[in-house]
Amino acid sequence: xxxxxxxxxxxxxxxxxxxxxxxxxxxxxxxxxxxxxxxxxxxxxxxxxxxxxxxxxxxxxxxxxxxxxxxxxxxxxxxxxxxxxxxxxxxxxxxxxxxxxxxxxxxxxxxx
Amino acid sequence: xxxxxxxxxxxxxxxxxxxxxxxxxxxxxxxxxxxxxxxxxxxxxxxxxxxxxxxxxxxxxxxxxxxxxxxxxxxxxxxxxxxxxxxxxxxxxxxxxxxxxxxxxxxxxxxxxx
Numbered sequence: 001x002x003x004x005x006x007x008x009x010x011x012x013x014x015x016x017x018x019x020x021x022x023x024x025x026x027x028x029x030x031x032x033x034x035x036x037x038x039x040x041x042x043x044x045x046x047x048x049x050x051x052x053x054x055x056x057x058x059x060x061x062x063x064x065x066x067x068x069x070x071x072x073x074x075x076x077x078x079x080x081x082x083x084x085x086x087x088x089x090x091x092x093x094x095x096x097x098x099x100x101x102x103x104x105x106x107x108x109x110x111x112x
Numbered sequence: 113x114x115x116x117x118x119x120x121x122x123x124x125x126x127x128x129x130x131x132x133x134x135x136x137x138x139x140x141x142x143x144x145x146x147x148x149x150x151x152x153x154x155x156x157x158x159x160x161x162x163x164x165x166x167x168x169x170x171x172x173x174x175x176x177x178x179x180x181x182x183x184x185x186x187x188x189x190x191x192x193x194x195x196x197x198x199x200x201x202x203x204x205x206x207x208x209x210x211x212x213x214x215x216x217x218x219x220x221x222x223x224x225x226x
Contacts (some may be wrong), residue, residue: 032212043217
């Protein structure tokens, strides 16, 4: 079935550094792909999504491009802030049911 | 905006108790989900429901049951709580039958079983 693998954390960066969090997927066809963010003490929020190959999702300065050639959906941000400290999850639709399959999450810590 | 509300942020119960976790969504979504979140394991799907009185097992249903008597409410039940059910529980909802719908999450219930 569909699955997703994302880089392990934690990722520690200084403020204004460039961020990449890797996500690769295995799927039948070309499903929608999602990035979610979980701030401390909160549930998950949808950060961005892409619905077809070569689509770029973007939100709050974050971007991710759906690349079918490399089956990847890496999350990037040009200049991180302390407020971006959170756990980031890559996700895609589960096989055969109305649910999403999530990666294990990557914790990002941004230091001032 | 979609609002998914979980009844408790923190809950402490004892081994063997029957525990109810409640979740309500206000956007007439068809689908509702219960996940548990544990460090290093990400989110694991316990149960989901795509209609009133309909339910399907997720990946880790053992020790849990669910109830969906009204479209807006989805309850998770721990029949006889055990210490290995100490976890963060997240409820989510999504709109319709397409599997590629984004999910909207509540803030979670951190449950401790003593």
